[in-house]
Amino acid sequence: MTGIDMDSQAIAFAQAELQKEEQSTQEKVCFLAQNFMDYESSKQADTVILSEILEHLTHPDKILQHAFAMLRDHGTMIVTLPFGVNDFPDHKHTYYLQDAYKLLSDCSSIREIVIFGKWIGFRCEKSEEPSIPIDDELIDRVETAIENTERSNQQQLAALRKSVEQYKKNYETVRANEQALDKKMKAVEKQLVQKEEEIAEIAENNRKELSELTSKKNAEIAELTAMHADALSDQDHMLAEAAAMHEQALAELAAMKDAEIADLKASYENALAIKDSMLRESNEYEAALLQMLAQCKLTMEALQRSLRDIQMDVSENEQKLLTEITALKKRLAESAEKENSLLRESTALRQETKDALPGANAHRMMERSRVGKAMMKIFFCYHKFRECIAVKIHRNTGKKKKSA
Numbered sequence: 001m002t003g004i005d006m007d008s009q010a011i012a013f014a015q016a017e018l019q020k021e022e023q024s025t026q027e028k029v030c031f032l033a034q035n036f037m038d039y040e041s042s043k044q045a046d047t048v049i050l051s052e053i054l055e056h057l058t059h060p061d062k063i064l065q066h067a068f069a070m071l072r073d074h075g076t077m078i079v080t081l082p083f084g085v086n087d088f089p090d091h092k093h094t095y096y097l098q099d100a101y102k103l104l105s106d107c108s109s110i111r112e113i114v115i116f117g118k119w120i121g122f123r124c125e126k127s128e129e130p131s132i133p134i135d136d137e138l139i140d141r142v143e144t145a146i147e148n149t150e151r152s153n154q155q156q157l158a159a160l161r162k163s164v165e166q167y168k169k170n171y172e173t174v175r176a177n178e179q180a181l182d183k184k185m186k187a188v189e190k191q192l193v194q195k196e197e198e199i200a201e202i203a204e205n206n207r208k209e210l211s212e213l214t215s216k217k218n219a220e221i222a223e224l225t226a227m228h229a230d231a232l233s234d235q236d237h238m239l240a241e242a243a244a245m246h247e248q249a250l251a252e253l254a255a256m257k258d259a260e261i262a263d264l265k266a267s268y269e270n271a272l273a274i275k276d277s278m279l280r281e282s283n284e285y286e287a288a289l290l291q292m293l294a295q296c297k298l299t300m301e302a303l304q305r306s307l308r309d310i311q312m313d314v315s316e317n318e319q320k321l322l323t324e325i326t327a328l329k330k331r332l333a334e335s336a337e338k339e340n341s342l343l344r345e346s347t348a349l350r351q352e353t354k355d356a357l358p359g360a361n362a363h364r365m366m367e368r369s370r371v372g373k374a375m376m377k378i379f380f381c382y383h384k385f386r387e388c389i390a391v392k393i394h395r396n397t398g399k400k401k402k403s404a
Contacts, residue, residue, distance in 0.1 A: 001028060001029050001030070002029075002030045002031075002032065002041075003029070003030070003031045003032070004031075004032045004034060004036050004039055005031075005032075005033060006033065006034065006035055006036075007033070008033040011031045011032070011033040014031045015031055018031070036063065036066070036067075037062070037063065037066055041070065044070060044071060044072035044075065045070050045071055045072065045075060046071075046072065046075055046076070047075065047076045047077070047078065048067045048068075048070060048071055048075070048076075048077045048078075049077070049078045050063070050064075050067060050077065050078070050079045050080075051078075051079075051080045052080055052081065052082065052119075053079075054079065054081055054093070054095070054100075054103070055081055055082055055086070055091045055092065055093050055094075055095060056090055056091065056092060057092060057093075058092050060093070060103060061103065061106070061107070064103070064104070064107050064108075065107055068107055068108055068126055071126040072126070073126060073127065074125060074126060074127050075125070075126045076123060076124070076125055076126075077108060077123075077124045077125075077126070078121065078122070078123055078124075079100075079104060079121065079122045079124065080119055080120070080121045080122075081095045081100055081119065081120055081121075081122075082094075082095065082118060082119055083095070083096070083115065083117075083118050083119055083120040083145060083149070084096060084118065084146065084149055086118070095120070097113075097120065097134065097138070097142050098134075100120060100122065101113075101131075101134060104122050104124055104131075105131040108124035108125060108126060108131075109124060109125045109126070109127045109128070109129045109130065109131050110122055110123070110124050110125075110131035110132055111123050111124065111125050111131075111132060112132070113132070113138060115141050115142060115144075115145045117145075117148075118145075118149060120145075293343075300332060304332075
């Protein structure tokens with residue numbers, strides 16, 4: 001099926017509606033935006049439909065001849081037209097039964113005529129057979145259609161008359177309202193004139209009052225300006241005094257700051273001197289400790305030599321002496337461990353002395369106390385060890401004489 005129309009918008013609308021149909025339907029339908037008189041096809045059509053076309057044309061016979069030329073033999077053409085008066089601006093003809101019958105029967109064979117409301121339809125055929133005649137039945141249907149149309153027109157005319165009467169009543173009401181409004185407008189205009197006179201009088205009074213107030217305000221402004229100038233002068237004087245006081249305060253602060261810096265510098269140098277003194281004292285204590293440790297080592301070596309001599313002299317009590325010597329070695333080991341502990345404490349003391357803050361006199365006294373305690377421990381252990389060795393040697397010597 002091919003649909004043709006000169007209106008491109010109508011064709012676009014038809015294409016959009018066609019997209020809503022099934023795919024099989026879309027494949028069988030085609031729409032063209034062109035003049036039907038320019039359309040040509042190599043295939044002859046089975047059916048041509050001219051729906052409400054002829055009343056828009058000045059020469060409808062030409063389009064009918066073109067349409068019948070496209071039909072195959074015994075093909076069908078369906079034509080619909082407005083029936084009777086239908087005064088639209090783009091209608092070129094008004095068709096009744098005889099006019100449409102004569103136009104179509106000249107180029108085709110009319111096979112059926114149908115009247116539906118205000119429209120009439122023709123089914124025509126491309127053949128040599130004569131058109132169906134206009135018989136009484138068809139005339140009756142046409143007259144019935146005309147009667148229905150006239151009745152419809154009469155009803156519409158009655159409705160229009162009724163509407164006109166209602167419009168007249170409405171117009172009279174509107175006219176009466178308009179006259180009442182005119183009277184009200186005149187009264188309002190009179191009131192407006194009175195109000196304008198009152199407003200003019202009030203405006204004149206306001207102008208006079210405004211002039212008086214303006215003169216008063218100008219005097220007050222002049223007085224305030226003079227006061228403001230005096231206040232600004234006083235303020236400038238006070239600002240100058242404040243600036244001088246500020247500069248003096250800055251100078252005093254600078255002097256105080258220099259004095260504080262000098263004091264801090266002296267304190268720092270004093271702290272450095274204290275630190276150096278503590279380091280010297282720590283070194284002296286460390287040297288004394290090392291000397292004492294060296295003496296302890298010499299004494300221990302002498303005691304070890306004495307023990308070896310005693311072992312060589314006292315052969316009969318060798319096993320017992322070995323046990324005692326083992327205990328002595330153990331004590332020597334403990335003494336060596338105490339010696340190492342003292343060395344570690346001395347090293348820690350030296351490091352703490354180096355890291356001590358300026359002015360740490362209390363800490364220095366505490367370290368001296370710790371060193372003194374350590375030295376007392378060393379001397380105590382040393383004398384105890386000497387007493388123990390002397391006792392052992394005395395016992396072993398007595399036993400040796402007795403056995404001799």
